Amino acid sequence: xxxxxxxxxxxxxxxxxxxxxxxxxxxxxxxxxxxxxxxxxxxxxxxxxxxxxxxxxxxxxxxxxxxxxxxxxxxxxxxxxxxxxxxxxxxxxxxxxxxxxxxxxxxxxxxxxxxxxxxxxxxxxxxxxxxxxxxxxxxxxxxxxxxxxxxxxxxxxxxxxxxxxxxxxxxxxxxxxxxxxxxxxxxxxxxxxxxxxxxxxxxxxxxxxxxxxxxxxxxxxxxxxxxxxxxxxxxxxxxxxxxxxxxxxxxxxxxxxxxxxxxxxxxxxxxxxxxxxxxxxxxxxxxxxxxxxxxxxxxxxxxxxxxxxxxxxxxxxxxxxxxxxxxxxxxxxxxxxxxxxxxxxxxxxxxxxxxxxxxxxxxxxxxxxxxxxxxxxxxxxxxxxxxxxxxxxxxxxxxxxxxxxxxxxxxxxxxxxxxxxxxxxxxxxxxxxxxxxxxxxxxxxxxxxxxxxxxxxxxxxxxxxxxxxxxxxxxxxxxxxxxxxxxxxxxxxxxxxxxxxxxx
Numbered sequence: 001x002x003x004x005x006x007x008x009x010x011x012x013x014x015x016x017x018x019x020x021x022x023x024x025x026x027x028x029x030x031x032x033x034x035x036x037x038x039x040x041x042x043x044x045x046x047x048x049x050x051x052x053x054x055x056x057x058x059x060x061x062x063x064x065x066x067x068x069x070x071x072x073x074x075x076x077x078x079x080x081x082x083x084x085x086x087x088x089x090x091x092x093x094x095x096x097x098x099x100x101x102x103x104x105x106x107x108x109x110x111x112x113x114x115x116x117x118x119x120x121x122x123x124x125x126x127x128x129x130x131x132x133x134x135x136x137x138x139x140x141x142x143x144x145x146x147x148x149x150x151x152x153x154x155x156x157x158x159x160x161x162x163x164x165x166x167x168x169x170x171x172x173x174x175x176x177x178x179x180x181x182x183x184x185x186x187x188x189x190x191x192x193x194x195x196x197x198x199x200x201x202x203x204x205x206x207x208x209x210x211x212x213x214x215x216x217x218x219x220x221x222x223x224x225x226x227x228x229x230x231x232x233x234x235x236x237x238x239x240x241x242x243x244x245x246x247x248x249x250x251x252x253x254x255x256x257x258x259x260x261x262x263x264x265x266x267x268x269x270x271x272x273x274x275x276x277x278x279x280x281x282x283x284x285x286x287x288x289x290x291x292x293x294x295x296x297x298x299x300x301x302x303x304x305x306x307x308x309x310x311x312x313x314x315x316x317x318x319x320x321x322x323x324x325x326x327x328x329x330x331x332x333x334x335x336x337x338x339x340x341x342x343x344x345x346x347x348x349x350x351x352x353x354x355x356x357x358x359x360x361x362x363x364x365x366x367x368x369x370x371x372x373x374x375x376x377x378x379x380x381x382x383x384x385x386x387x388x389x390x391x392x393x394x395x396x397x398x399x400x401x402x403x404x405x406x407x408x409x410x411x412x413x414x415x416x417x418x419x420x421x422x423x424x425x426x427x428x429x430x431x432x433x434x435x436x437x438x439x440x441x442x443x444x445x446x447x448x449x450x451x452x453x454x455x456x457x458x459x460x461x462x463x464x465x466x467x468x469x470x471x472x473x474x475x476x477x478x479x480x481x482x483x484x485x486x487x488x489x490x491x492x493x494x495x496x497x498x499x500x501x502x503x504x
Contacts, residue, residue: 025502026203027226027483029495030210030219032357034184034386038167041114043183044151045409049495050189050207051200053154053172056084056103056133057145059491063411065145069098069155069173070133079140079447084148086131090196092157093177100127106155107133107148109165115152116410119418120144121446140447146412149493175200175498185209189497200498213359220478221245226502227479227486227495232359233291239478246481250488253304253408254473255297256364258352259389259401262466263432265342266350266399273465275326279375281318285367286471289360295471300461301407301454302472304490308413308454313462323375332376340376349378354402355386364470365402390427398431404473405429408491414445417457421466430466 029050035043040053047053056070070084090098104125111117111125121138128134135144147153157171170178175197176189190204208225210216217235220228221242231239239245258276260267267273277298287293298316301308327340332348335341340348352368354361362383369379379400382388392398405420405428407413420429421438438460441453461467479486484501 026205027480027500027502028206028208028219028224029227029229030208030216030225031229032209032211032213032216032359034209034211034357035187036184036387038170038181038183039113040110040152040154040156040167043170044115044154045492046187046207046209047170047172047178048151048154048493050187050205051174051176051495051497052170052178052187052189053151053156054174055149055151055154056107057148059146059149059411059493061490063146063408063491065149065411068149069103070148073145079142080137082135082137082144083128084133084135086133087196088131090173091194092159092173093171093192093194094157094159095194096157096159097130098155098173099130100133101130102158103127103133103155105158106160107153109156109161110153113152116150116415116419117147117153119415119422120147139443142446142449143410143412143414146410147415150410150415151493176204179204195498197498201501202497205497211356217478220480223480226483227477229475229477230358231476231478233289236476236478237291244480245478247476247478248488249474249476250490251302251304252406252473252475252490252492253302253413254404254406254475254492255300255302255469256358256361256402256404256471256473257300258368258468258470259393259398259403259428259431260466260468261396261399261431264350264399265346266348269330270464271326271330272332273468275323275330275375276372276377277316277465277468278319278323278326279372279377280316280368280468280470281371282316282470284318285364289363289367290471292474295473297469297472298462299458300467300469301413301458304472305407305413307449307451308407308458310455310458318371320374327375327377334376338373338376339378347378348376349380350399351382352379352400352402353382353384353388353392353398355384355388357386358404361402361404368402368470393425393427393431403428406492409493411491411493414442414454418442421461425466433464433466435460435464 035046054069058066058068071087073084104127108125123136123138160171162168175195177192179190180188187207213232216228219225282296283293286296303309332340354365365381389401420426485499487496
């Protein structure tokens with residue numbers, strides 16, 4: 001989607017020196033995503049969007065694979081081997097060639113770590129000559145090109161890796177190179193003259209991770225930033241009335257959801273997890289906080305993922321009577337103050353963790369707290385950083401977490417499903433829960449693009465409730481109209497900075 005163009009007189013001070021190392025003509029982008037280091041498993045989402053690091057395969061707006069560093073690919077007759085032919089003439093930012101040896105080495109590093117590529121059944125990655133990379137598989141795996149488009153599957157130059165094999169410099173091959181990088185908040189990129197594509201018009205850009213949505217809105221409104229990503233509905237309504245700001249949005253396969261510890265005494269009974277789902281007024285939450293009741297959903301896969309979403313299922317309605325009946329059946333009876341307790345007198349009192357990176361989450365947490373209180377569940381809300389949820393998953397202290405999950409970071413959601421709902425679960429998926437049927441279905445999708453299997457996976461997750469979806473999303477962006485050619489990516493893989501024009 002292209003943002004509309006409008007005439008603009010520069011806001012006062014807009015063309016003043018930035019004071020942060022950028023030139024006046026370098027636009028600033030404020031977005032919610034922090035990056036916790038240099039390795040692509042931690043920073044790839046930002047480095048990829050800013051055009052620093054490229055992947056072998058990209059994705060179009062429908063999620064179909066497109067050439068990036070690989071110009072073509074093919075799979076063997078037995079589906080056990082994939083061959084990717086590299087783009088001729090591509091070079092890294094240090095001038096070294098993007099050849100098969102460097103690509104195989106970079107992706108072997110990714111596959112050995114915590115990237116989504118580690119979830120693919122890889123037997124090995126090796127060069128074949130200078131321009132072909134060969135992926136050998138333990139078993140057929142049709143979604144491999146989609147896995148290779150994930151930010152964690154980006155290709156870094158050999159010079160990026162220190163003696164220990166850790167990333168200590170970021171040397172990519174994209175249209176922009178790193179000029180300054182200061183995790184977790186700041187990345188300055190400059191145009192790379194040696195890129196294989198058409199030369200970008202922008203000399204550079206500054207990325208600032210800015211947690212508060214209203215702060216991002218004020219920054220673009222005042223001219224302190226030229227692009228603001230991920231905005232509150234109330235901010236959007238105000239910005240749409242501003243002549244000096246252009247606003248656009250696109251549906252995205254991102255879902256806001258609750259994560260539960262399925263092994264805890266509170267949530268190990270599936271009836272309790274279902275009761276929580278019934279107690280929620282999703283349409284009320286979506287209508288009041290997101291200004292769009294149609295975003296309410298109790299399916300993990302939103303309509304943007306047509307092969308995974310089941311359109312025959314209507315929205316889940318709040319059913320407090322049904323929620324209370326299920327809690328009674330699970331042994332949670334009304335206690336003092338209306339808070340339920342079990343047969344041993346343990347109160348149903350739990351902590352819900354969330355964060356401000358996505359600005360609507362704290363307000364949603366407060367609404368969930370009030371709605372679960374009506375069912376007899378006491379919820380204390382803890383608002384911290386986005387790292388609190390994965391940390392709580394790993395140390396076992398998380399009871400409930402509220403967050404958003406983008407199912408399009410691998411354009412085939414199978415990658416995210418394997419990462420989040422595999423045998424061991426995942427930081428942003430199941431905690432102490434798995435399904436053998438789901439794992440078998442996911443394995444079958446490695447060879448057969450079966451829509452019924454995809455929808456059955458959604459049904460299993462909807463029935464078992466290891467996570468509880470609440471609302472799907474749109475990606476909302478505000479920008480100064482002087483910045484021309486901004487394109488929205490529903491899969492949030494790229495900002496397409498190389499297509500932007502910032503005329504004097």
